[in-house]
Amino acid sequence: MNDCIIRPITQKDNAQIAQVIRSVLTEFGVPKVGTAYADKSLDCMFESYTQEKKAYFVIEENNQIIGGxxxxxLDNFDGNICELQKMYFAPEARGRGIGTKMMKTCLDKAREFGFEKxxxxxMPYMDDARKLYYKSGFVNLEKPMGDTGHYSCNVWMIKEL
Structure with a gap:
């Protein structure tokens, strides 16, 4: 993590973070429909996170985006709950403690925004991601909340903030 920085996304990061997310989803054999792969926002992430109580962070190393x-x-949900969105890391970012730092950055921002959960x-086979979520205090839910449009994702988790 020596030369890595976690920082808010800028417009110039759009193409790189979209490429990272799509390559990770392809690597894990994730369906392209009903997942983040098909999200319209993927090619305009900076613009998608400019509204109030929204934030997206990228990990930059040697002028390359390696995760975010x-x-x-939470879409289509009446309550003070946020969603952790589009957390993906390129292979070179994994196993270095970056996920833990990114999780802390996001959860701190969620608390700053005043979210309660x-x-x-x-996906069930994203083992390293699920380990990070459990380690961060997330617990499994029996069914989805809200309507994210990601009907191919069948593991749902929540955490009290």
């Missing part, structure tokens, strides 16, 4: 994650109000969706 964001926080935003944080929700996320993932």
């Amino acid at each position: 994650a964001g926080i935003c109000q 944080c929700y996320l969706e993932t």
Whole structure:
């Protein structure tokens, strides 16, 4: 993590973070429909996170984006719950403690925004991601909350903030 910085996304990061997210989803064999792969916002992440109570952070190393994650109000849900969104790391970012630092950055921002809980969706075979979520205090839910449009993600988790 020596030369890595976690910082808010800028417009010039859009193409790189979209490429990182799509390559990770392809690497894990994630369906392209019903997941983040098909999100319209993927090619305009900076613009998608400019509204109030939204934030997206990227990890930059040697002028390259190697990962990112964001926080935003849970879609189609009436309550003070945010969603951890689009947390993906390129292979060179993994196993270095970067995920833990990114999680802290996002959850701190969620608390700053005043959210009471944080929700996320993932896939059952994304083992390292699920380990990070459990380590961060997330617990499993029986069914999804809100309507994120990610119907192919069938692991739902929540954490009290």
